[in-house]
Amino acid sequence: MFFNSFAFAVFLPIVFVLYWFVFNKNKNTQNLLLIVASYYFYSCWDWRFLFLLVFSTFLDYYTGIQIEKSQKSNIRKFWFWLSVIVNLGFLGIFKYYNFFASSFAELIQSVGFKSSPFLLDVVLPVGISFYTFHGLSYVIDIYNSRIKAEYNFVDYSLFVSYFPLLVAGPIERATHLLPQVKVKREFDFEKAKEGIYQFIWGLLKKVVIADTCATYANAIFDNYSSMNSLSLILGAIYFAFQIYGDFSGYSDMALGMSKLFGIDLLKNFNYPYFSRDIAEFWRRWHISLSSWFKDYLYIPLGGSKGSKLNQVRNVFIIFIVSGFWHGANWTYLVWGFINAVYFLPLLLLKGNRTNIESAVLLWNFASFKVFLSMLSTFLLSCVAWVFFRAKTVTDAVFYLKGIVVNGNFTSQYLENERYNYELILLVLLFVIVEWNSRTKVEPISGKYDKVKLACCIAAIIVLGTYSDYKQFIYFQF
Incomplete structure (x- = not known):
């Protein structure tokens, strides 16, 4: 169901009327309606992948609580890495497995060996990169004690599956969206x-x-x-x-x-x-993804601190990973590499903050x-x-x-x-x-x-x- 389709032109007004005139008693009924609408919206793409969304939601909800409740560092790390590995594992299987398998086979063949890679005949679940990053940021923030775990499963489910942002972002943060879904909304005409x-x-x-x-x-x-x-x-x-x-x-x-x-x-x-300049461009383009990589990858790597060599390394890592996030193709990696090259003079001349x-x-x-x-x-x-x-x-x-x-x-x-x-x-x-x-x-x-x-x-x-x-x-x- 596309935003620019007739089906959505019917879907949105129905949800709007139900939201404000039928399920407007409290925030729980509002949230439940939006969750049902979101799951229906997602199932219109391919209902078979709805279980991935539900599983990812439950996984991060449960691990977030366990991380907060655990007193021992090793147990906290266990639940944290369980969430990270499973989330990235699903993303890797559906989005990147065929790319790595084919690339490895081509490498083997280039040195004279025969190779017949086993490829998966699966469709990429729509929006998987976006809702996976929603959950990862939530778990990372809990692990780093930036936020508290959410114990209301309905509220957390809406944070992950909210249909306006479900399939193509923006990539929301729990600190911004969760407080809004935890209170009853009143209609504001303006x-x-x-x-x-x-x-x-x-x-x-x-x-x-x-x-x-x-x-x-x-x-x-x-x-x-x-x-x-x-x-x-x-x-x-x-x-x-x-x-x-x-x-x-x-x-x-x-x-x-x-x-x-x-x-x-x-x-x-x-x-x-x-x-x-390119630095300003990346402060203005796909802001939610750029800020996500900055907060959860660039800064943990050291950001703009440390030696120039480390700073250059961090810039190339974040841009190449950003390119790879867009798809399993060498073209995206080169695109990210080119943007890193564009950014490099600004970094070395300290002009990236102008x-x-x-x-x-x-x-x-x-x-x-x-x-x-x-x-x-x-x-x-x-x-x-x-x-x-x-x-x-x-x-x-x-x-x-x-x-x-x-x-x-x-x-x-x-x-x-x-x-x-x-x-x-x-x-x-x-x-x-x-x-x-x-x-x-x-x-x-x-x-x-x-x-x-x-x-x-x-x-x-x-x-x-x-x-x-x-x-x-x-x-x-």
């Missing part, structure tokens, strides 16, 4: 209105920007060997806006619909394509430098996105090579496809709207909100109708 606006803006990002860009990005990447330099550049840019519109659109819809139920989720995107505030452009030379830094950061991101999008590392290398050696910048692809010029104008309009709204949650609210809402709905109906129906990119992770 908050619900803000949620509707944010949901509509996220839907526009998905069906108008992302899906439209995907049509052209897919055509270019799938036929890159016959494309000229201009077409290849446009393909990389289209994919950059496809993945941004797709993933940030999902996050906006998740945050917006959650506000309808009186629950705030963590902000996951903060206009990342207006970043002036550009904290949002950029401001005025009609002066300083602003021109700011614009160039934003443009260069975006283009560097596009180069890395080529590896993220390509099927193999070889395809990505030849794609980038084609941009450099082809030397043909005529509008080859634009003249052959309908609405290409219009798409460029649409993307530019989208950038302008986002720039003017970069200090707000979403562009619709504020002055003339009803007019802006009507324009967004019209764009979704008119332009979204012509986009190919596509699932969200991050559902595969």
Whole structure:
């Protein structure tokens, strides 16, 4: 069940009405309804994997309590490592086993030995990376005495399985979400209105920007060997806006619909394509994952402390692991490695903590430098996105090579496809709207909100109708 599907357009209002008008007696009935709705929502993908979600929930709930109750250090460690190993074990089997088995077989064959790897014919459970990280952060925080264990199984189950964030985040923390589900929510019209606006803006990002860009990005990447330099550049840019519109659109819809139920989720995107360096980009892109790796991997490794060699090591570890989190493919590992290389000069020159505030452009030379830094950061991101999008590392290398050696910048692809010029104008309009709204949650609210809402709905109906129906990119992770 996709957020941009007719089935969900029926599902969400039903849950909303039941939540506020039938199961509104206390927080327990509210939470039970949301759990049932969440399990139904998840089972619509594949009911066979529902047991994984339930098992993971029970495992972390029980081990969290045992860690808190245990007085002996070795017993605490036992329960802690049991949760970590089982959670990562499930993730490894379903997501990474075939990758390691195939890679090992290729290595064996490269030195002259025959190998027939045993591969698993299983579908990756949707959202497994996200709800696994929910549970892991909870258990780690209990083990490190940052939080207390949750003894109410219903409240904890909702924390893990809450359907707006279940399949593609944001990756929530117990310190942020659990206190909200432990109290009765009262209906707030202004908050619900803000949620509707944010949901509509996220839907526009998905069906108008992302899906439209995907049509052209897919055509270019799938036929890159016959494309000229201009077409290849446009393909990389289209994919950059496809993945941004797709993933940030999902996050906006998740945050917006959650506000309808009186629950705030963590902000996951903060206009990342207006970043002036890669460090700022990663403070603004997939914020919940970046902060998760920072708190639970980067800082425990030593972070920016210690020798320069250790700092460099930590940067490469966190970016490569982040790449590997996205999928079992060498392209994701290279993507993470490239971003680590981008980040390295900032670390060595101690420039990774600059550009904290949002950029401001005025009609002066300083602003021109700011614009160039934003443009260069975006283009560097596009180069890395080529590896993220390509099927193999070889395809990505030849794609980038084609941009450099082809030397043909005529509008080859634009003249052959309908609405290409219009798409460029649409993307530019989208950038302008986002720039003017970069200090707000979403562009619709504020002055003339009803007019802006009507324009967004019209764009979704008119332009979204012509986009190919596509699932969200991050559902595969």
